[in-house]
Amino acid sequence: xxxxxxxxxxxxxxxxxxLCSAFCPKKIIxxxxxxxxFGYHPAEVRDLKNCTGCGICALVCPDVAxxxxxxxxxx
Amino acid sequence: xxxxxxxxxxxxxxxxxAGCRYFFGYPITxxxxxxxxxxxxxxxxxxxxxxxxxEIAAINMVYGAAGxxxxxxxxxxxxxxxxxxxxxxxxxxxxxxCVIVNVMRGGPGLxxxxxxxxxxxxxxxxxxxGDYRLPVLAPACVQEMVDLTVRAFTLADQYRTPVMILAxxxxxxxxxxxxxxxxxxxxxxxxxxxxxxxxxxxxxxINTLYLNPEELEAVNQRLQEKFAAITKKEARAEEYLVxxxxxxxxxxxxxxxxxxxxxKVAHAQGIRxxxxxxxTLWPFPEKILAAAAARAKAVLTVEMNAGQMIEDVRLAVGNxxxxxxxRMGGMVPTSKxxxxxxxxxxxxxxxxYAVRPA
Amino acid sequence: xxNTLFVRPETLTPDPFHYCPGCGHGIIHRLVAEVIxxxxxxxxxxxxxxxxxxxxxxxxxxxxxxxxxxxxxxxxATGIKRVLPDRVVFTYQGxxxxxxxxxxxxxxxxxxxxxxxVIFVNNANYGMTGGQMAPTxxxxxxxxxxxxxxxxxxxxxxIRVSEMLATLDGPAYIARVSIHNxxxxxxxxxxxxxxxxxxxxxTGFTLVxxxxxxxxxxxxxxxxxxxxLEKNMLPxxxxxxxxxxxxxxxxx
Numbered sequence: 001x002x003x004x005x006x007x008x009x010x011x012x013x014x015x016x017x018x019l020c021s022a023f024c025p026k027k028i029i030x031x032x033x034x035x036x037x038f039g040y041h042p043a044e045v046r047d048l049k050n051c052t053g054c055g056i057c058a059l060v061c062p063d064v065a066x067x068x069x070x071x072x073x074x075x
Numbered sequence: 076x077x078x079x080x081x082x083x084x085x086x087x088x089x090x091x092x093a094g095c096r097y098f099f100g101y102p103i104t105x106x107x108x109x110x111x112x113x114x115x116x117x118x119x120x121x122x123x124x125x126x127x128x129x130e131i132a133a134i135n136m137v138y139g140a141a142g143x144x145x146x147x148x149x150x151x152x153x154x155x156x157x158x159x160x161x162x163x164x165x166x167x168x169x170x171x172x173c174v175i176v177n178v179m180r181g182g183p184g185l186x187x188x189x190x191x192x193x194x195x196x197x198x199x200x201x202x203x204x205g206d207y208r209l210p211v212l213a214p215a216c217v218q219e220m221v222d223l224t225v226r227a228f229t230l231a232d233q234y235r236t237p238v239m240i241l242a243x244x245x246x247x248x249x250x251x252x253x254x255x256x257x258x259x260x261x262x263x264x265x266x267x268x269x270x271x272x273x274x275x276x277x278x279x280x281i282n283t284l285y286l287n288p289e290e291l292e293a294v295n296q297r298l299q300e301k302f303a304a305i306t307k308k309e310a311r312a313e314e315y316l317v318x319x320x321x322x323x324x325x326x327x328x329x330x331x332x333x334x335x336x337x338x339k340v341a342h343a344q345g346i347r348x349x350x351x352x353x354x355t356l357w358p359f360p361e362k363i364l365a366a367a368a369a370r371a372k373a374v375l376t377v378e379m380n381a382g383q384m385i386e387d388v389r390l391a392v393g394n395x396x397x398x399x400x401x402r403m404g405g406m407v408p409t410s411k412x413x414x415x416x417x418x419x420x421x422x423x424x425x426x427x428y429a430v431r432p433a
Numbered sequence: 434x435x436n437t438l439f440v441r442p443e444t445l446t447p448d449p450f451h452y453c454p455g456c457g458h459g460i461i462h463r464l465v466a467e468v469i470x471x472x473x474x475x476x477x478x479x480x481x482x483x484x485x486x487x488x489x490x491x492x493x494x495x496x497x498x499x500x501x502x503x504x505x506x507x508x509x510a511t512g513i514k515r516v517l518p519d520r521v522v523f524t525y526q527g528x529x530x531x532x533x534x535x536x537x538x539x540x541x542x543x544x545x546x547x548x549x550x551v552i553f554v555n556n557a558n559y560g561m562t563g564g565q566m567a568p569t570x571x572x573x574x575x576x577x578x579x580x581x582x583x584x585x586x587x588x589x590x591x592i593r594v595s596e597m598l599a600t601l602d603g604p605a606y607i608a609r610v611s612i613h614n615x616x617x618x619x620x621x622x623x624x625x626x627x628x629x630x631x632x633x634x635x636t637g638f639t640l641v642x643x644x645x646x647x648x649x650x651x652x653x654x655x656x657x658x659x660x661x662l663e664k665n666m667l668p669x670x671x672x673x674x675x676x677x678x679x680x681x682x683x684x685x
Contacts, residue, residue, distance in 0.1 A: 017455030017648075022656035023615060040454065056615050058439035062459030062655075063450055068438045097516060123515045127508070128541035135505035135538070139512025142499045143479070147512070165502050270497035270513065272520050274476035280491045282500040 004071045005053020007045050013065035014042035020057035020066065026050045029057055077252035082217045082242065083108035085253050086176055087116060089224035090148050094260035095174070096122030097147040099136035101129060103155045104188040105244035106178035110150070130155040134162030134175070141171035142281040144269030146228055150176035152244070153186060153194055156202070163237055164203030167298070168283035172231035174224065175209075176240045178247035181405035189405025190244035192328060195383035198241050199357040206295055208302050210238045210309060211356040213327040217251035223354070225256055232264045234305055241356060243379065245329045245407065305358055312360035313352040316342055317367040320349030321430050322420055325364065325388050326377040327353045330408060334377050337413035346421045356384070361391035368392045372430035373420045375400060377413055442466035444475050446495045455655020457645030458486060460612050461554055462493055464622045465525070468629055469496070478521040479513050481506045483535075485527035486560040504535020507542035510549045521632060523550035529559040532568040532592050539598070543638045546603030550628045551640040553594060556647040557666060564650025568592045571669055576650075591669060595642045599675035605637030607676040611644035611667065613659040624674070644670055 007029075009020075014036065020043050021029045028047040036042050042065075045051060053070030080088065087109050090098070098113045110126065117124040127133035133149045140147040151159060156177045166173060177198060181191040201207045210230050212223040220242065227238040270279050285291035315335055317323060322341075326334040331352035341348040351367050353360050368374050368391075375398045376385040382399045389397050400416045402408045422429040441447075444466035450459045469475050475496050482490040484503035491498035501509040506524035514522040531539050531553050542549065558576050559565040565578040569591050573582040583591075595609045606628050610621035621643055628639035644666050646658035653661060 013449050015454035017655040019455055019655050019659075053438065055438045059615050059618050060460065062452065062454075062456055064441050064445060064459065064463050067440055070438055097512070099512065125511070125515060128537050131505065132508040132511075132538055132541065135502060135508035136512035136515070138501070138505075139481070139499060139509035139514075140516045141512070142509075143513045143516040145516040147516075161502055162505070169500075270479045270499055271517060272477040272479060273495075273497050278495060279497045280500070281498070282491055284488060284500055 005051040006069045006071070007048070007051055007053070007057060008067045009043050009045070010065040010067075011036050011042040012038070013063045014040060015063055016040035016042060017062060018043065019060045019062065023056050023060045025054060025056060026052070077254050079250055080217060080253050081108055081248065081250050082220050083178065083247040084112040085217050085220040086150070086224050086240065087112035088255060089221040090174065090228070091116055091120050091122070092256050092259040093146065093225045093228040094263050095146040095148050095228060096120060097140045097145050098122070098149065099125050099127050099133040099140070099147070100149050101127050101133050101151065101155060103152045105180055105190070105247050106150050106152050106176065108247070109176065109178070130158035131161065134159040134166070137173050138162055138166055138169070138171060141166065141173045142169070142270050144266040144271055146263060148174040148176065150178065152178050152180045153182045156194060156197065160197075160203035163209070164201070164205050164207065165283050166237040167201070167207035167209055168205065169281050170235040171237065171281070172235050173237050174227045174231055174240065175237055176242065179241065179243040181403070187405045188244065190329065190379060190407060191403070191405055192243060192330065192379040193383070193403070194241070195356065195378070195380060198239055199359070199387070207298060208357050209236055210234070210305060210358070211241050212238065213241045213354060213356050214246060215328055215332050215352060217246070217249060218253045220246065221253050221255060228260075230309065234301060236301070241328070243328055309355060310358040310360040310363065311354040312363040313354060314363065314367055315350040315352070317349035317351060319347055319370070320367070321347040321372045322349070322417055323368045323371045323374045324348060324350045324377060324413070324417065325353070325374060325384070326350070327356060327384060330377050330379055333408060333410050334413050336410035337417060340410070340414050341417045341421070344423070346417060346423065348417050348421070353384070359387040359391065361387065364388065364391045368396070372396065373398060375416055375420055377401065377408060377416070379403070379407065442470045444469040444495050446493055448492050450493060451489060452486060453649040455646070455648040455658065456486070457556065457612050457643070458554065460618060461552065461621070461643050461645060462490065464618070464625050465552060466494065467622065468626045471626065472629055472633070474521045474629070474633075477519070478523070479517070481510045481513070481522070481524040483524060483526040483530040485530050487525050487527060487554065488561065490525050504530050504533070505538055506530070506535065507538040507547070507549070507551065511542055511545070511547050514547060514549050518548070521550075521629065523552060523629070525552045526554070527560065528553070528555045528557065528567045528569040532594050539594070543598045543640065544601050544603045546605070546637040548632055548635050548637065549639070550632045552625065553640055553642045554645050555594070555642055555670065556645040558647055558650050560647045560650055564647065571665055593670060595640070595675045598640060603638045604640065604676045606631040606639040608674045609642040609644065609670060609672050611662065611672055613644070613646070613662045
């Protein structure tokens, strides 16, 4: 069974603390090059196809800026 | 039917009859009988008595309970009231109704346990930090301990404010026959602002923090409007023989009762003396006093302190005519001593009745 | 089939947190909100915010809240709970608020077995006023009022609140948890849930001490701050359940 996840990061809530990047097991979350209206570099998922939807990024996010959906498929 | 009650206990019973079911307090002489009475009485009435770890904790328990919509009371004396001031400022700011009793003792510091009126400034100027006042009611007998306690709860709910009963050790300890209210208060006013759980409505917040100065100024303006309304409507005083009086004696609480006797004797001796007894210390009954003293040649303020209410008396009638007589540290002025002052001001000591200037 | 993990809890308002980037308060707020949602008690909960960084907690939780004076939250919560014994009442306090200025209030609320829940956030400094020494600041830890590091000769030793309160008979549940990594966040939530469940059973006082970070005042990046917490705070403040009344399971 493969798992495909979908991470949605709220750019305006994100303060660029990078805890999600630090804890992402696949290391696919990185700070964005541009800034949000508060002047932070919001996190963005660089390689969504490798996301398993494990939820760790959302778990460690101090700003509830990440919403995750997960798709379970038979292999 | 009248029953014999101690002042402190009368406040307790009156609170229960006024619908108060929660009391948080800490022992301190000379108010401890109030705690002891309610520790028996409140559980009987289905309420909660809780002896707190400190006066600070007690007043903050009052904050929580008042915010939860209950009629609630605390009591203490001088040193304990100083500790409560933090909470009283928060209660005034959050506009939480409650009743706070101060059975005054001599200060400053630990002072003593004998009766005093030295907390007048603390009570009537707010007492804690920030711009606020609270209604202060001053009973002069045990019956008024009952009547003003009931009144205090009404005012508290009506204006959403803490209200203080300012008594003293003499009133707290003395026993007198009292008539209790015939009908206890069973139905309390609705408090839709209270934090009781947000089922079926938006959430309620009880808060005193306003980081935006425009918002905080607006909050202050609203509070000041409320204080102005209370000042306009709630000032009360008792007047005795004030018509055509040459000398107006001003005294509150137990001292007023002693002064009344002196005024009565002075009158019998041909001195036209009268008495104004502020029942509300804040708002101070300045209009009543000013009218009573309009034609008087002298005003004598008598207090159990170094002269605190005298400042409000001067604001009401001007500086020129105002004399002062006071005792401190738990000493109680006698009616004879007050009469002596009246006679002096009246010029009787020199054998001729002519009111002297202050 | 697609399912949504991690939606914003109903118990949090839409307001964005004012906390600094990487501050642990946001995680702990969310854990409390998730537990309140899961227990279905949002409409019967009354929270008490304290003084410190979490002073504005009343904005973020979507239920009735009172804001208390510095250190007095347990007394305020006592007043609420005594009037409304069937409601869920909790305080959310930091270490300066709870372990310094409010020490008397927390000890006596615990000793009385007051049926409230206390979420105690320990980040080893006063955050809101800019990183001063707290009663939980570690020996040698630099703060703005211990610039050479906390000297135990001059400033004494940190207070271990969970251990101290666990000596009392009033508490029914006391645990110390941390949020420095994902497994610990799961455990923290479990403890918070246990504390609220214990309150619902009415068996006594409950407290969860949550070790958290203060990246801004510690002068570290958020991930580094979590590593610092793990390396320095855990040895002084060991994790675990310090008190669990009968009926509360001891295991994870």
